[in-house]
Amino acid sequence: MLSGLMNFLRSCFRPRSDRYVHTGSDSGGRQDGLLWYKDLGQHLVGEFSMAVVQANALIEDHSQIESGCLNLHESGPYGTFVGIYDGHGGPETSRYVVDNLFQHLKLSISEHQSLSVDVVRKAYQATEEGFLSIVTKLWPTKPQIAAVGSCCLAGIISAGTLYIANLGDSRAVLGRAVKATAEVLAIQLSTEHNASIESIRQELRSMHPDDPQIVVLKHNVWRVKGIIQVSRSIGDVYLKKAEFNREPLYAKFRLREPFRRPILSAEPSISVHQLQPHDRFIIFASDGLWEHIGNQEAVDIVQNHPRNGIARRLVKAALQEAAKKREMRYSDLKKIDRGVRRHFHDDITVIVVFLDSNLVSRASLTKPPNISIKAGGINLRPNTLAPYSANGAT
Structure with a gap:
């Protein structure tokens, strides 16, 4: 526990030069101003595209894609894990989730020797409990971390089955082909808590x-x-545990009246889907995308354009719409720096996962390579917490 706490503190309060972390043989993303992107990569059952654009002074979105072995013993099951973590009040919770949720899932799968709804739920519970322990340790010196939280959307694809687990208002949308009309329809897979x-x-x-x-x-x-x-999240401990709804937490966070039961929940909504041959792709994104683009519009963009760079294209479409709403040009919006940019749009994270039906339908005969890519900002000044803004409370 102590080593985990020290690693968390180092990641939160020590400045680092790498804003995005990429590991594995399929790493290699690129950065263009406030935009980071991985135009095309290979996961276990297809290809993927990934993009992140920063709006906040400190980016609060974190995300990851992991593909390969899903347990600690490298013996299977194999699959692909996608995570979108939209922080609010600061980046500390979303960073904790990106560093821990997948590891808790692998541990839970190893303990139960299988993947199931209960296994996914236990991974979420362990992540919530882990962050609570961090808040408890830091409470005497950094109490404002009790007011930091994160939405948490995860998708796990393994043996032809897709698990979707969600807290908050990020969203997963499936593109499914209709054989009779050749259309690709948008099907929302996640349950939102807003x-x-x-x-x-x-x-x-x-x-x-x-x-x-x-x-x-x-x-x-x-x-x-x-x-x-949002009504469900990881973190936001001051709205779950009454003992954190008091000084030294800033008065602007504290509720005037005490509460007897948790106000927010960390219980994820989990659904299970058997993938079909006509399931083409899944769009995972933080609400920064969905506040500007509808489900079907996003699916149409993916369906009607090349795979290479498609996540970046979705981000651009959202930014163009954000600029249009403010009656300004997209080129001018791009010139606005982080922090000020938050008045025009939120941090936006998009991961598009393409599904190759031939790969989905057959079990891997050989051990696949492990792919791990994480994206998110880690530029924090020493001994500081991210400034809270009401706009950041998703």
């Missing part, structure tokens, strides 16, 4: 029947307790 959704507000009210202020419409935006839009 107070802007009526069913989520009803869920919160049913769970907190004695709290008429559990969801509040503030500046035309529904927020949990008037603070945050």
Whole structure:
């Protein structure tokens, strides 16, 4: 535990020169200003494309793709893991998740000798508990970390089965071909937890029947307790554990009244899908993409353009729409620096995973190479936490 804490502290509070981390034989991304991208790579059952654009002063999106062995003993099962982690209040939680969730999944698979919904759930639980232990250790000296959290979307493809697990409002969308019409339809795979959704507000009210202020419409935006839009996350400990809703946490975070049960949850929504030969690709993205582009529009872009650079093309389409909303040119938006850029759009992360039906349908006869690519910002000044902004609370 102590070594894990020290590694986390070093990653959070020591400046490092590498903003993006890439390991494995398929690494090699490129950077263009605030944009990082990996135009095309190979995973176990197809190809992938990946792109990230920064808007915040400190990027709060982290992401990864892992392909190869899914347990600690290198004996199978084999598959591909995709993670999108959209932080809020700072980058510390999303960075913790990118460093730990996949490792917890491999440990859970090793312990149970299989992949299942329960195994995925346990990996999420272990990640939440691990971050809680970090917050507890840091509470006396860095209490504001209790107000940092992250959405957490993961997809696992193994033996023709796709698992989707989600906390928050990142989204996974499948592109499925319709044989009769040759169309490719968008099918949303993830369940979102955002107070802007009526069913989520009803869920919160049913769970907190004695709290008429559990969801509040503030500046035309529904927020949990008037603070945050997402109802489930990793972190945000001050809204889960009453002992962290007090000084020395800044007064602007603290709730005026005590609470007896957790306000936010870390219980993921998990679904299982048997992949079909006409399933073409899956788009995984943080809500920075989806606030500008609809599901079908995104699927049409992927279907109608070359695979090479397709994640970067989706990011560009979102930025063009963001510029249009502000009645400005895309070329001018690109000139705006990080921090100020957050007034125009959020950090945006996109990973497009293509599915080769021939590879999906047959088990790997030989041990595949392990591929690991992580993307996200790690430029922090020593002994600082990222400044909180209400806009950052997803």
